[in-house]
Amino acid sequence: MIIIYDALQLVLGVAYFIIIAHVIMSWLINFQVLNLHQPIVSQIWYGISRLLEPLYARIRSFLPATGGLDLAPLVALLAVILLRSSVLPVLFGLR
DSSP, X not given: XXXXXXXXXXXXXXXXXXXXXXXXXHHHXXXXXXXXXXXXXXXXXXXXXHHHHHHHHHHHHHSOOOTTXXXXXXXXXXHHHHIIIXXXXXXXXXX
16 A cells, blocks of 8 residues: 555656746746757757646636736646645555
């Protein structure tokens, strides 16, 4: 049972860092520190975006419209943190 718990913690940890990387890259692209015309930046950006867009689309479907501010990454990040710190330990009887 602990193996499943550790595997889920690992998956959620990787998801946490991917979301953080996506947010930081979006800031760097918007402030023109990174350029999407560079092949490696473009590949990383579009790969991460394709990976996270299905999750963000589901979150955006129930969030209110906030104009140019996208709160989906914040909600996804909070959900991952909540799952890792509160839900999984309770489900596996570790608290």
